[in-house]
Amino acid sequence: MTDARIEALLLRADIEAFNAEYCARLDRQDLDAWVQCFAEDAFYVVISRENFERGHPVGLIYCEGRPMIQDRAFALLKTAMFGPRYLRHMVSNLSVAPQPDGSVQARANFVVFEVLTDRPDARILQVGEYRDIFVREGAELKLRERRCVYDNLLIPTALCIPV
């Protein structure tokens, strides 16, 4: 194999490992660790496909910078009241596009399952696409941008844990 191809595969493996770790942190609701997935100047938004495609900026969650992401984690852990639940974030269909400035654009599909304590089924809370920009801090990948663009128009009741 050529060096370029090996490099591309390694980058892809890095991002897959990153996404798996990102999901694991959310699934165990370790939101403080989740905050560490982002770069200091990160932009994070959970936005409906309806808004995204029309150029409307409103997001269910809208964070400019890691401090706002940290406040989201703090508010959910320390102040918010919601019923107990388990979540499973699934990521697949990753595509990766390195950029000339050293950042990496990536996209992947996601599905979030939610299990409430009073129902036998795991329902689909969200299905959509991550539209990402990754940067390196030392050897580590961080998200400079993650737009979670979800397809399902209606949120069932509430979105309590981030996507």
Added chain:
Amino acid sequence: MDISPEHLSDVARLAWPGDDLTRIPDWVYTDQGVYEREVERIFHGRTWNYVALEAELPNAGDFIRSNVGPTPVVVSRAKDGAVHVFENRCTHRAAEFCRELTGNVKEFVCPYHQWTYDLKGKLQGVPFRRGVAGAGGMPKEFSPANHNPRQLAVTTHRGVVFASYAEDMEPLAEYLGPEVMREFEATFDGRKLVILGHYRHSLPGNWKLYHENLKDPYHATLLHTFLVAFGLLVAGNKSLMLADASGRHGVMCSAKSDPSKVTAEAKGEMRAFREGMRLADPRMMDFIDEFDSPWSVTMATIWPNLIVQREMNTLGIRQLVPTGPNEFIMKWTMFGFEGDSEEMTRHRLRQGNLMGPAGFLGLEDNEAIKFVQDGMLRVPGGEHVVALDPATPFGTSQTLISESAIRGMYRHWREVMGL
């Protein structure tokens, strides 16, 4: 909407417990017959229902799908500039013909057999009306003018569009009353609206619980730790729970205060109160005083399907769409104003983290309403206690520790419902 005889008899068997409004029976929130009567007498009755913002329909041919109660309607702007509202139901075989959420068209074409409707919702064309080669076709006496989808009365005020099944509704100003109109006009202050986007969610609860939640200032001081911790709404703040003369509309009003000023007495009652909480990025809680109003927050509940949110600088409409006694859908339309700087728009978006189905406050209200419906469905046949503030039997209250606005709403509801 037709009410089947067995539902009529069901409803006829229901009786309000006691002779006051401090007890609300569960059947108000769970009974199918009661729900059907609400659709007939409230949503399809003498009410102005929110359907759209004019900013969603700037040009001739623009349309959106909307609802009046559960009933799907089309809101469209015709060539003469007027806004029209008509049922989204083909008069041929009932197809809900307008499928796109929004768009721009010259006419509406039902996909099934291509009957066409103009922008005012009038039936224009019926393919093969005269048959082919002299055979088939509609009866000679068929007149398209007798087959228009049901048209609703329309009124607009400051860019907000309302529709009504009643043909002789009183003007909006009379419907809202002067005090609620004043708060409405404080938010819709004449600046042109800019749409920032939507939230949509379902909620497994009765639609009235959403009105009650915003006529219940008591919960705001207790459920919403975030509000309390950051001084947005604290027992003892300057506040008002306004109700109109009829009791159906309300406005919860409060002024932001300094959390360090909270009295020891109030702190003791509020489990949510935490000393010295800090945000890593405090910009979210900034209040830019852009309104001619003593209040930094107003939540207007406009009967029967509209909430106007002015939560400091995050502004939005919430439209209630009931789908049965035990569930409703909420469509939020968040907006700013023409002339907002880019930074002001971002501020509104950042502050938007408070509201919506993932908002620090919004998700808690949704969860609480689900818990209430769960309680009624799983331990049925009970009643709610809404007895706070007996000095105010119903209507406007100066204290947050009151349920008088909820009682006022039920005074009106019982009258309209005959229950």
